Amino acid sequence: MDKLKTALYFTEKYKWRLFPAFWDAEHKRHISYIKWAEQATSDAEIIKRWAFKWKECHFCVACQASDITVLDVDNKKGKHGDDVLNDLILEHGSFATLKVKTPSGGYHYYFKGKSAVTINKLGFGLDTPVMVPLPNSEVIGKGRYAVVNNTSICALPEWLRSQIGNATVKNPDVAITNSLQGLKQAAQLVRNTEGAIENAGGDAATYKMACALKDTGIDAGACFLMMRQWNKKCSPPWSDSELFRKVQNAYKYAKNFGYEENNFGALPETELVHVSSFEPEPVERKWVVENFIPQYEMTALYGDGGLGKTYLALQLALNVATGEGSFLNRTIENPSAVLYVSAEDSVDEIHRRIYGICKNEEYAFLSKANAPLYFMPRWGKDCTIASQEGYDIKTRPFFEAIKMQLDKIDSDKGVLLILDPLATFFAVNENDKVAVSYCVHSVLSNLALEYKATILAVAHPSKASIQSKLYDSGSPSWRNSFREVRALVAHEDERMKKLRYLKHTKANYSAIQGDLLLEWENGRLVVRGEQEVERRIVGGYANHVYLAIVKAYKEKSLLGSQAASRRYICNERITDEESNILSKEQIRKGVALLRSEGLITETTSEIKITDNITKKVYMLKGLLPLRYMAQEEKGNESNGTDDGQGHFDPIF
Numbered sequence: 001m002d003k004l005k006t007a008l009y010f011t012e013k014y015k016w017r018l019f020p021a022f023w024d025a026e027h028k029r030h031i032s033y034i035k036w037a038e039q040a041t042s043d044a045e046i047i048k049r050w051a052f053k054w055k056e057c058h059f060c061v062a063c064q065a066s067d068i069t070v071l072d073v074d075n076k077k078g079k080h081g082d083d084v085l086n087d088l089i090l091e092h093g094s095f096a097t098l099k100v101k102t103p104s105g106g107y108h109y110y111f112k113g114k115s116a117v118t119i120n121k122l123g124f125g126l127d128t129p130v131m132v133p134l135p136n137s138e139v140i141g142k143g144r145y146a147v148v149n150n151t152s153i154c155a156l157p158e159w160l161r162s163q164i165g166n167a168t169v170k171n172p173d174v175a176i177t178n179s180l181q182g183l184k185q186a187a188q189l190v191r192n193t194e195g196a197i198e199n200a201g202g203d204a205a206t207y208k209m210a211c212a213l214k215d216t217g218i219d220a221g222a223c224f225l226m227m228r229q230w231n232k233k234c235s236p237p238w239s240d241s242e243l244f245r246k247v248q249n250a251y252k253y254a255k256n257f258g259y260e261e262n263n264f265g266a267l268p269e270t271e272l273v274h275v276s277s278f279e280p281e282p283v284e285r286k287w288v289v290e291n292f293i294p295q296y297e298m299t300a301l302y303g304d305g306g307l308g309k310t311y312l313a314l315q316l317a318l319n320v321a322t323g324e325g326s327f328l329n330r331t332i333e334n335p336s337a338v339l340y341v342s343a344e345d346s347v348d349e350i351h352r353r354i355y356g357i358c359k360n361e362e363y364a365f366l367s368k369a370n371a372p373l374y375f376m377p378r379w380g381k382d383c384t385i386a387s388q389e390g391y392d393i394k395t396r397p398f399f400e401a402i403k404m405q406l407d408k409i410d411s412d413k414g415v416l417l418i419l420d421p422l423a424t425f426f427a428v429n430e431n432d433k434v435a436v437s438y439c440v441h442s443v444l445s446n447l448a449l450e451y452k453a454t455i456l457a458v459a460h461p462s463k464a465s466i467q468s469k470l471y472d473s474g475s476p477s478w479r480n481s482f483r484e485v486r487a488l489v490a491h492e493d494e495r496m497k498k499l500r501y502l503k504h505t506k507a508n509y510s511a512i513q514g515d516l517l518l519e520w521e522n523g524r525l526v527v528r529g530e531q532e533v534e535r536r537i538v539g540g541y542a543n544h545v546y547l548a549i550v551k552a553y554k555e556k557s558l559l560g561s562q563a564a565s566r567r568y569i570c571n572e573r574i575t576d577e578e579s580n581i582l583s584k585e586q587i588r589k590g591v592a593l594l595r596s597e598g599l600i601t602e603t604t605s606e607i608k609i610t611d612n613i614t615k616k617v618y619m620l621k622g623l624l625p626l627r628y629m630a631q632e633e634k635g636n637e638s639n640g641t642d643d644g645q646g647h648f649d650p651i652f
Contacts, residue, residue: 103143195233558622
């Protein structure tokens with residue numbers, strides 16, 4: 001029976017809570033891949049994901065969380081646990097329960113009901129540990145935990161319970177988990193507590209401080225970091241090794257939690273790097289997209305509804321996954337797999353959008369079939385990765401679901417993870433800096449580190465930020481947490497409905513770049529030059545200005561370009577095809593373009609014009625439509641500008 005089948009067998013039969021671990025032969029201890037005290041589970045899907053991810057792991061049982069007691073009979077290194085147990089059985093009576101032989105020649109006896117964690121309390125060689133490897137586990141570097149008899153587990157005999165003692169009941173209001181509330185309380189303690197002073201009760205004060213921090217509910221690692229901050233107030237400061245021992249003692253001996261030292265240790269291993277170890281040249285920064293999205297970092301893309309931010313993110317996903325072409329004229333430096341988690345679109349809508357983008361590329365849609373591009377459409381479903389409950393922030397089951405999918409992708413080149421839209425995934429108060437920081441630096445950073453993930457968060461800006469032209473969520477905490485921030489905004493000219501600006505509003509690793517002008521074209525956004533677009537925009541103004549000049553000329557009442565003119569053109573009510581009134585500045589630009597193209601001129605003195613029908617003579621001064629006049633002389637008034645009914649073909 002392989003390890004996964006074994007794990008699923010015991011979780012289904014006994015509902016045991018398991019966690020993945022490996023054997024550290026050097027220090028002779030089991031090391032967990034996760035925070036096992038919090039994350040041990042009987043959920044079959046999560047266990048499958050662990051088995052797939054850590055193929056060399058073995059599974060362990062969290063005894064108290066599984067409501068069991070395991071009697072560990074140790075027969076190595078001069079211990080004779082069998083003899084001690086036999087003496088107890090002769091005195092109190094035998095039992096029949098599941099029995100497992102350990103690689104060192106000892107035995108594990110399993111009982112229903114949790115009890116205290118003890119070492120040699122029943123006698124030399126008899127322990128009741130906090131965790132044990134799963135029956136029938138093969139522990140690499142140690143050996144097999146073989147089932148001796150597959151008897152059903154019996155209840156813990158009363159004579160054993162009376163000698164072991166009941167499991168310590170933890171304060172329900174305090175738990176060793178780094179909750180937001182605990183961290184805030186710990187930080188307040190550090191701020192408000194005076195430092196220890198040598199020869200003035202400093203040793204006791206330091207131990208007391210470690211115990212007080214422990215009582216806030218943070219784990220030993222967080223406590224050590226808090227103690228280092230507090231240590232700056234001490235006179236003289238403690239060394240790190242001395243502080244480490246104080247924290248260890250607080251978590252080992254202090255009351256409240258009933259903590260017992262176990263094989264996993266209290267503090268994580270840390271690394272101290274000296275500047276002399278640096279190479280002369282640093283490692284070059286890597287980008288997924290050149291100077292646009294830094295690799296293995298977090299970038300935000302903001303945009304109001306309907307502007308096309310999802311299309312832009314999909315374009316990015318296609319380019320990164322295929323490695324083909326460029327994204328907005330920028331090189332794809334590090335192609336990779338892409339996981340796009342969409343909370344707003346169904347799978348059919350995603351298909352339509354992808355098809356619309358791809359049919360305009362130089363490569364065919366079917367060429368994307370083998371690209372490592374994956375979607376998780378979550379329209380109408382719960383997408384919460386983490387939520388805030390009072391002062392606590394907890395990850396939700398969907399966080400594990402994303403991890404499971406990332407495990408399946410298993411790309412050596414890393415993965416681009418796109419979350420669209422950001423607000424759907426985090427149910428927290430965005431004005432709470434600590435809460436937002438936890439979501440980014442603990443939750444999203446966890447994904448980035450564990451899966452070599454580059455994260456793009458697609459988000460809606462707040463109304464206030466649009467008015468202030470920051471174009472973000474309105475929360476400085478979110479903004480400050482991302483390395484790069486871009487914003488897709490509408491063109492200032494409301495008539496140019498297909499134009500967008502992509503603004504670069506924050507850059508940690510490059511200089512702030514100028515606005516990128518984009519145009520919506522056949523299902524995608526493409527880069528346009530400023531001069532090209534400006535001429536097109538002004539050309540639109542010029543079309544309507546020219547029509548107004550022609551109309552005034554035909555009415556024998558020329559428009560002038562100077563404010564002193566009898567009919568100053570900028571005071572005229574000139575409208576576009578949607579009946580929007582052109583501003584004075586737009587009219588001026590139109591006049592300037594018409595002049596530069598030789599389409600109009602302005603008389604410096606009054607000229608005599610004879611009406612061809614009435615033969616009346618008019619003395620006029622102002623702007624003359626040269627093209628129209630040239631056609632008129634040829635006897636063809638319909639010159640492509642006006643059909644006589646107010647409709648006209650544009651000249652630009």
